[in-house]
Amino acid sequence: MKRDYYDVLGIQRNADDNAVKKAYRQAALKYHPDRNPDDPDAEEKFKEATEAYEVLKDPELRSLYDRYGHEGVKAGVRGGGGGFGGFSSFDEALNIFMREFGGFGFEDLFRGGRGRRTARPRGADIKVRVKISLEDVMNGVKKTIRLPVLDTCPDCNGNGVREGGNASRCPACGGSGEIQQVQRSLFGQFVRVGPCANCGGEGQVIDDPCRTCQGEGRKKREMSFELDIPPGVATDDYLTLRGQGNVGRRGGPRGDLLAVIEVEPDPRFTRRGADLVHDLPVTFSQAALGTTVEVPTLTQPARVKVPPGVQTGHVIQLRGKGLPHLRRGGRGDLFVRVVVVTPSELSDEERELFEQLSTIESPAEVSQDGGGFWQKVKDALFD
Ligand SMILES: [Zn+2]
Ligand SMILES: [Zn+2]
Structure with missing residues (x-):
């Protein structure tokens, strides 16, 4: 059940464009993943606020929403496009936020101007299949699984620099860690600020990389995970262990671990x-x-x-x-x-x-x- 967009942004129904933008900026900063690294709820709230903003800042979508609610926005045809159905991915929401506010520079927004924020891409999710028996479906089961996961390199603590070594400014992005690209989307053309590929958004390149991880800042390690599988699950149901997947490059946050259930056939049933x-x-x-x-x-x-x-x-x-x-x-x-x-x-x-x-x-x-x-x-x- 979707919440009312005005409630999401905490504004009156007659709020003007400025108030909409201001409210969104506040909400987005509050729930931005960089500020809430371990809070999956924040991610949802961030998406929700971004979606509300995308609708309310657009006069046509907003009037559809005012008249017909969420369904109206979904069905509304806009400039030949297909209406607006919300975001499927968090990255999409993040891109919109970057488009709106990226120009301010994150360091001002998040760190009070102290040093720059370096985009540290999140590590990849890991999907693993877990076999259980029909008895396990009956009673629920706790399982420990072991699998290799990219973990923070112990020798450089994830920064990728060899002890005593240096990092210097990236020549491709001049140290900003960001590259600007013009992109087209459902909402028209916009400048997307993305992480620099040369330095992976770090803004710096390493002269003397850590030997253990070749400067990646991470290394494969066998790790154990505890799964608490509830009774009644079926094949292809999955558990999400938030933030327990691969660690990102050079100290980037961890992805998720998805444990996909596979119920083994039982000849009796x-x-x-x-x-x-x-x-x-x-x-x-x-x-x-x-x-x-x-x-x-x-x-x-x-x-x-x-x-x-x-x-x-x-x-x-x-x-x-x-x-x-x-x-x-x-x-x-x-x-x-x-x-x-x-x-x-x-x-x-x-x-x-x-x-x-x-x-x-x-x-x-x-x-x-x-x-x-x-x-x-x-x-x-x-x-
Ligand atoms: Zn290392
Ligand atoms: Zn760079």
């Missing part, structure tokens, strides 16, 4: 959301006479009654014996599906009995099979 299906093989005579058998669940085995005259596809529902729901509590069901198994090899005695039986049994009739297996599951659910 087929999963459908929080519900489980178990195939229960029964013999001809069990099917004809009925029986009580044990079926596996993810906790203790359960006893189920198979009624006499049962057909393949008959479903017995065990409520609450499925998997936990991820967020809303409670558990799914276990559906036991009867499969009548025709014997493929007969002993002499069995053959004799079947032959005897065949002389007296009544002819087979097709049972009233309505709509296949999932129909039966539905019927079981709603009867």
Whole structure:
């Protein structure tokens, strides 16, 4: 649910352009990632404020928003473009902020003029697949994983300079660490101030790089991570460990670690959301006479009654014996599906009995099979 743009910026609905810009500048500085390195909320707030600003500073989008709210802005056609749908990425929001305020120089904004801010790019995110069992899905699981991650170089503390060495001004950007580029976007043409590629935004180049890391300021190291996987997860769900990915070049902040869940198949069960299906093989005579058998669940085995005259596809529902729901509590069901198994090899005695039986049994009739297996599951659910 999107918040009201005026509320986001803390301004009145009749605020003029100046007030909008001022409010945005305040919010953006407050939530800027450089000031909130370990706060994922700040990143969201920064994006939110930037989005509000992009709409309210544009007379056409603002009037659409005033009349129709968020939906109006999304649908609005502007200069042949496709309206405005918010940002998918944080970088996009950061670029807009840079476009608006980059000219002031960050050192003034953040450091009271003391030294310049050097753009230290964030390290890359790491994606790792983590296998868990269906029992783990049932109970939740704590897992420790080990993997190589780029970590701060211990010999130069991440600055990339060899002990006793020097760094000098970057000739490509003259030490500013920034290069200006003209870019086109949905919002028109603007000058983007980006980090200098020659010095990686450092504003300086290293004359005598650290030997351990070749001046990168980081080095691969095997590290452990604790994962606390909640009950009810499914394959491709993932946990985000904020700020636990690769460290950035020369002391840049860490990226995230994404642990992508992979639930290993369990031959006993087929999963459908929080519900489980178990195939229960029964013999001809069990099917004809009925029986009580044990079926596996993810906790203790359960006893189920198979009624006499049962057909393949008959479903017995065990409520609450499925998997936990991820967020809303409670558990799914276990559906036991009867499969009548025709014997493929007969002993002499069995053959004799079947032959005897065949002389007296009544002819087979097709049972009233309505709509296949999932129909039966539905019927079981709603009867
Ligand atoms: Zn080093
Ligand atoms: Zn440079």
